[in-house]
Amino acid sequence: MIRALNAPCQRHPTPTGGKTLRLISMICCAALALAGCSTVYRSSDVIPGAGGGTQVRVVPLTGETVTQANRAAYAPQSLPEAYARTAGTGAGVSVRGAGRLPEAPSTQEGLRNQRLALKRPPAVPEMSYQIGVGDVVMLATPTTRNTLEELTGLLAAQNSRNGYTVQDDGSVNIPDVGRVRIAGLTIEDAEELLFQKLVEAQFDPTFSLEIAEFNSRRVSVGGAVGKPGVLPITLTPLYLSEALAAAGSVSVADIDVSSVRIYRGGELYQIPLTDFYASPDLQNTRLISGDAVFVDTDFNLNRAERFFEQQIRLKQTTLAARAQELSELNTAISLRRSDHAEQRSTFEAREDLGANDRDYVYLTGEVDKQTRYPLPYERQASLADALYDAGGGIARETGDVSQVYVLRASSDPREFGAVTAWHLNASSAANLTLATKFQLRPDDVIFVAENPVTKWGRTLRQITPSLITTPVAAAVN
Template structure:
């Protein structure tokens, strides 16, 4: 009995000296000019709290820009076809020998640099339009040129390398990329312009030309007709020569006219056809040399253009990297204007949690990601509060305390849906046992010193 009396007296003595243990708590009502309104967190009140306007801060553009967004280089390095050597009529001084190229099957057309592909996506329309076929005429069509690195650049999707692929393979690859970018993959791929594969026609023809290889096979007779047909007076001294892969083939014009098989020789990309009317191999060789020089010049120009593109991409990449490094340095030094949420009370670490860029953060993010989670031994999981001051200047001092009772673990799902706002204060109250324990630890020294002081007196 005497001991209890001494404890009470010591407690009163400590309290009288204003040294008794005090801890923070959320007290509803008006306290020291602050009006506190406690709102329990439920599904409905979470929706209400999330209505507070807030736009997360955005990262600098250097974090989203791609270094490969330079201007297209399609068509760069394409030279002009030189004039074909002049032809002169001459006497046939030796036998023209038939040496036709072997049959060739190049397979399906493969997309190349310079080709223009078209992505046709169906637009909306009513049933009557679809039945009548009008919908096909209303398709949305977007053309893209295959650039020097073999890719096309689709907005919001990025660069897709399709050079060397058949149309079917390119459609499959584009389908996958559109699905990854969350776009409707309903489209058809067409080639609007065939610029990558060509055949040169020169010599004794009506109009020397360069003909494209398309989806439809190009035969020798069709190529000559497209170049204005053979313009030779004497077929006995005229031959059609084909330069292919370093080999020179010869077809006497008389044999060409008399043989459907020779007329239907299929031409492939890179072929050079020269109609010679005076049996002068040197003139034909000059024509082929011109074609070779043209291709070499084209390749050199394309290589230079690709080098320029790589240099521009490298400069952009370095500029973006420097911008990002500068921003990260400002972040580390605290020089950037960040939005923070503050954690206090019975948490593992009193800290502030920076709200992330470009997305909303939840109460669960701050509790479990900021290193300031609920203290397991001292925190009261039934008393978790988010303190939010009113943004209305007419309600200065008004605070809403959103109360989460996590004694039921199911209520923690509400924490994952509750969106935080700048300057929110997350407060975790201490449990009653911790409060009493801390009070007793503060009183215990008084229980020892009080009897001693009384004995001395």
């Protein structure tokens, strides 16, 4: 009796518990069968052939089929011109503020029976050349080395041709000596002044002064000459015959109605060509700085005067026009830049609000994010761009990398409902290079199928909760 009481208690399955286990086993078998025939869980798939009103043709992606797919005509949308133009492009501004330029004097046919009047300029006294602003002077040192070689910069070294321009205040600046005003002085007076300055600065004053370039005193020659231009006055006097010869000589058809006119100090002088060629004294008329010589075939003295007025007005209006043109150019560029910025801002705002008509590609199936990918402006987009730029890459846990499709409907109205499914098998990583070459077209659908394990798991999750909880609840009761 005691043994019976102390013996271990053995449990035997009750009839109800055995039925529950058998029921669960049957449920699992049913789930597998239902999952295989997709009775409970249904998902999208690419089915070749005809069905549901759509004719599907599956084409595997190869180098040849990618070339064939890319032949579909498509022109990417363009950005507005405001993104391509710059403010300076085409922003040239004409000279509007200069006003009407003075007209050149026209030639008139003179009367042969009316002799041109001779009005020669007054004689110019002989005087030495005076250094002026713009002239280039040179200080030449002795051949032996001495303390003067300590001067660098403005003092020229031995055999050097470096010149030094007389500045607008009429002076040259010598290091360790200072500014020395030499404008208006002759060469002799300038040498004496520089000698004193060098002695005061305790430098060896042995030097010679030369003028390398003559720029301060000039004479302009124009009209009926071979080469109109400006001639400098140097240490030697400049005579009228020499000036005309340097300008290419006189070129007139009839000397009887032609003359040489000289504008000097507000006065206009006239030498008829017949008198000029007949008189050596007139040919040796000495010119001075500021003279304007004009050879005219018109006997009217007033017409030559208008020529010189024109030159003065032309220079004045040109200078004024440059300033106004620069101002107008800056204003035009600023307006263009503001206009371009406003156009770009408006376009970007419309883009954010979805008001612009864009071309899209759609990503669906087992992708990280089901979305639409806008095709870029002004370039082609590839399948790889859409998969990786849009954040809709293949889902690593649920997507079947061997079943990636690009679905493209036929553009031929006679083939309405026909779809070509370009199939990419990405289970081989080398095939991903085809994705970088496959060009997308508007309304393409990129579809990634689910792998078989994912499909079975989703089916099981849908049917097992209700089938398991009902028998268990009955067994407990």
